[in-house]
Structure formats: structure tokens, C-alpha cells
Amino acid sequence: MSRFFPRNTIEWRLEEPPAFRRLSLSLPEMAILTGIVLRVLRALTFTVGRASWLYYGFALVAGTLFLLVMTTAHLANHPVRAWSWRAPTFALVETIGEMVASLCLIAIHREPEGAARAEFHDWPTMALRALSQSELSICLWTLLLAGVIVFARNVGMARDVDADPLDPALPTPHGEAPS
Numbered sequence: 001m002s003r004f005f006p007r008n009t010i011e012w013r014l015e016e017p018p019a020f021r022r023l024s025l026s027l028p029e030m031a032i033l034t035g036i037v038l039r040v041l042r043a044l045t046f047t048v049g050r051a052s053w054l055y056y057g058f059a060l061v062a063g064t065l066f067l068l069v070m071t072t073a074h075l076a077n078h079p080v081r082a083w084s085w086r087a088p089t090f091a092l093v094e095t096i097g098e099m100v101a102s103l104c105l106i107a108i109h110r111e112p113e114g115a116a117r118a119e120f121h122d123w124p125t126m127a128l129r130a131l132s133q134s135e136l137s138i139c140l141w142t143l144l145l146a147g148v149i150v151f152a153r154n155v156g157m158a159r160d161v162d163a164d165p166l167d168p169a170l171p172t173p174h175g176e177a178p179s
Helices: 019-025 027-048 055-073 080-107 120-155
Strands: none
Touching: 019 027, 019 055, 027 055, 027 080, 055 080, 055 120, 080 120
């Protein structure tokens, strides 16, 4: 007689992280996406909102917050000691994504540069300016964030935070030891 139900069953649990968490684990994907969104936001801001300083201010704050939130989302997956190379690399890759989007916008004559449209000869200057702004803002934010984390750990506000979030030997959030 054949068995329709086996005597021994094996339960497989595959917990795949949510989509944004998977995205935040990848430095290139996260940084390139950030760069493209920021360059399109900049192009829209300088094209649509020419008359309103309030619109410029809102777009500047929104763009800066988006950059810092995406950087923080990526860095939060890694220990603080790895941030010293991850933050500048994130800024560099973010600038590469931003400048590729800029080249596409220049090719279709939609990239603003001041009151006129940018041309290909304007691109190197725009790239250096974007790189310096990204590196400065991301590195300063990372220093501030790392300082707050170190302070919280030293004061004792954050207990059990020293654990490396990507170490597979550590227990999972549900208290189970990984197999």
C-alpha cells in the first residue's frame, strides 16, 4: 500500500525580508535609486517652481531628507565600524546615479542649469558640485549619527545593541537560533 502522507515531515521556514529591506542591504541599488530620484526632483524643482522661494525651500528640505533617510536606511544594516567606508562610497555611487540621470536629462534638453538648459560641456562642473555636496552632507550626517549611537551605548540607553545585525550566528529577532 502506498503512503500518501509521509511519517516524517520537515518544516521549511524561509523568511525573506520585505522589499525595502532587501533594497536597503544593497549599497549600489540604494545609492543609484537615491541619485536618480534626487536629480529628477532637482530638475522638476528648477523647471516648475521658478517663481516661488517657498517651493525651492520645500524641495531643498525634501531632497535633503530623502538623501539622509536613504543613507540611514542603508547604514542601519551594518555595524558602526563599517560606516567609515560605506558612507563615502554611498555618496560616490549616489553621485554616479545622479550624473547618469543628468546625462539623460541633458540629452533630452530637460536638465536646468541656472536660468538656461544644461549642455554636455556643463556636465563635469555639475558632477563635481554634486559629488562635493553629497560627500559633505552624507559624511557629516554619518558622523552625527555615529556620535549619537556611541553616546547612547556609553550612557547605557541602548542595551544589547552592540550585536552585529548581519552576523548569522546571532539569534533571530524571534529568539530562535539560526540553523
